[in-house]
Amino acid sequence: MPLDDLNNKREVLCTNCLGKEFNGVWVLNDININLKKGEVHSIVGENGAGKSTCIKILSGVHSPSEGEIIFNGEKVTFNNVKDSEKSGIRTVHQEINLIPFFNVLENIFLGTEVEKKFIGINVLDREKMAEKARKVLKRLGVKIDLFEYIYKLDVSLQRIIQISKVLVHNPEVIIFDEPTTALAESERKRLLEIILDLKKQDLGIIFVSHNLEEVMQISDRITVFRDGGNMGTILKKDATIEKVVSKMIGHKSYSDFKRESLTGSGKNIFEVKNLSTNKLKNINFKVNEGEVIGIAGVMGAGKTEIAKAIFGLDSVESGEFYINSKEYTPNPSKSVDEGIALVPEERQEQGLVLNMDVKKNITLSYLEQWSRASVINLEQEKGIAKKMINHLKIKTTGPSQTVKFLSGGNQQKVVVGRWLTGNFSLGIFDEPTKGIDVKAKEDIYHQIDELAKKGKGILFMSSYLPELMIIADKIIVLRDGKIVDEFNPKNNTEKEIMIAMLGGDQK
Amino acid sequence: MNKETTSTIEWSDVLRRYGTVIGALLIFVIFSLTTDSFCTSRNLLMLLRQMSMLTIIAFGFTFVMAAGGFDMSIGNSAGLVSVIFAIVLMNTSNFWLSLLVALGVGLIVGLINAVLVAYIGLPDFIGTFAVGSIAYGVKMLVTKGNPVFFTSPPAVFTFIGQGYVGPIPFPVILMLIFLVITVFVLNRTKLGRRIYAIGGNTTASLYAGIKVKWYRMITFLLSGLSVSIAAVIMTSRLNSGQPLAGENFLLDVIAVVFLSTTMFGEGEPTARGSFVGALIISMLNNGLTMLNVPYYFQYITKGLVVISAVMLAVVLGQKLRVKF
Incomplete structure (x- = not known):
């Protein structure tokens, strides 16, 4: 133009x-x-x-x-x-907010129904609504049965209904x-x-x-x-x-963090072969001892889906999983037993029991360690919680404070602390720094660095490239559920990787 | 000025934590003042004996609800256990065999609930309600609605519901044993911790590697088990297998556990909370009967008590954990 x-x-x-x-x-x-x-x-x-x-x-x-x-x-x-x-001004939101068991017409006029008088009572004016809706659909150049249920339409038609819903208001x-x-x-x-x-x-x-x-x-x-x-x-x-x-790109340098650990012995910790789910297609990668593998991709690229598949939270269409050279079938409690730790993306929904206190949240996954014959040793539990609070510098009034009263960064540290109490081999960190302050971010980076130094394999999912650049040994770029490229942050620039994330190389 | 604000905050906190307990004391005092015979050792022991069955079932329910579940089958399954227990006892005169069968029936009902709700994923309310309906049908089918009487029941059978150890009725001792076990399991064991975690946040529990379905199943089994034991006590107390007995348990137990969640400001059912809750409901049953209040007013009163307790808790900013 x-x-x-x-x-x-x-x-x-x-x-x-x-x-x-x-x-x-x-x-x-x-x-x-x-x-x-x-x-x-x-x-x-x-x-x-x-x-x-x-x-x-x-x-x-x-x-x-x-x-x-x-x-x-x-x-x-x-x-x-x-x-x-x-x-x-009207917005077509990213989430499709239509009611599946209402039809097209009902959805388009949801909350803005047109009424007419019928023997003095307000009733829905279907003809008027249908007329308006047809006009709008004509403007969009689509033909849809107005009385079809939303759940029967594919996603693109649902989008179009969303647009129609906006357009009827001119x-x-x-x-x-x-x-x-x-x-x-x-x-x-x-x-x-x-x-x-x-x-x-x-x-x-x-x-x-x-x-x-x-x-x-x-x-x-x-x-x-x-x-x-x-x-x-x-x-x-x-x-x-x-x-x-x-x-x-080209942010203000927001962190002085530098990795101390070097890539380890090269002993393999984790491998996934031919992983496919309804969101992922043919994913293959390895994580070695002491290695931090970054998985980059925009929101919805499939990062979380990889974490969930490895841990056993999503059903898998195909794929082989190996931890410490032993094949396993992903299933949350078994994955924990095999030595996989997951710091999930949504700490409040997936990470924490908010109305439980700090110590109970910290000991949730490896409770056996402080239990004999299924009875929890409360003294030992408190002890390990105190240790984690000091180690991770969690700001809290003590092990008995309810975790919902902690700030986001400190809540995230509680989730991390939970896994630090055990001896896992592969740590999966899914957007671990989302929505937390810079200081807490750096604390998390240091923890990950330390874990790598101890020889654990780390998988770090993030849509924030600058942090992957400083923390990862290798960055795998994911787009639309597929691995599109692999980079070394030491040899490749942020720009190259960003272009791969955003789909610049494909025509 | 500053002092005053802190003291008001403390007051509402006290009310939130101990409101229901204060209510229980109030009810006790009112009945003691309005009737001659309420506050006598004889009546109080009787009250404890009456409440034992309700309390034992409520403890089972406490496990289910602590894990965020609900069990609508308890009333009908209590009747089912009672009649099957009575029939086996009548035919074999073998108390221990009958007891085993009774516990088995309770566990099977619990297992069916667990499979439907925890493993297949039916909503708790619907799955356990349907199981309760089936239990009702089965017990009617088996008995044609008639009670099962015994000619000469074994002494140990009579003892379970009617016996005394010193001055204390045996069911009360059973109830206290259940209280101790429930307090211990919920507060001190892995099982209890994980049950509360699941009730607090099922997704996060799954992400922490907890076998959510397995633990939810255990809660339903515990509920079935506690129903069986209460049903055996009930059968002994009534000296017969009564198909329709135990139906009131459902409403009373729900009231008890709701009261329990409002207590001690934790927003989740606790063992001690359920004990106090059962005490409140039983005091109402006992005291109102003593005051010659017709039974339908007793229901109205119980409803009002639950509403006020829950309302008080909600008004004072407590989140109740109820999921259906």
């Missing part, structure tokens, strides 16, 4: 020095973006760069701590989602948040065409995606976020994947 063309278009939405603060931390700083009618404006950035916070401000979920939103030339304040929707701006997640290639294409079509109908479109190729395909302008700030807006004609990626 030529520059002049864009200049001729009317601006519909713009932000003025937008900033957002949570608990004293500025997650968004000084954001200026503008959106024109008939434009696709993409926002890209790594996880935690501030994209979703920005979107949430525009859609009224959060109110900004600083700055203002200008809509159609007027300053607006959104106190809630309704306000934002009323002024004409918005001026639509925000698409990762709309192509979980779509196959042909469905992805179709969806992008629909978005381009909407653009031609003079809507302003904000497009957020991890997939840089599709961003390059459909955007008029691309804005890059990094560390909560706007790194600049690039016109499509000037943009290359290289250019965008180099704006995305």
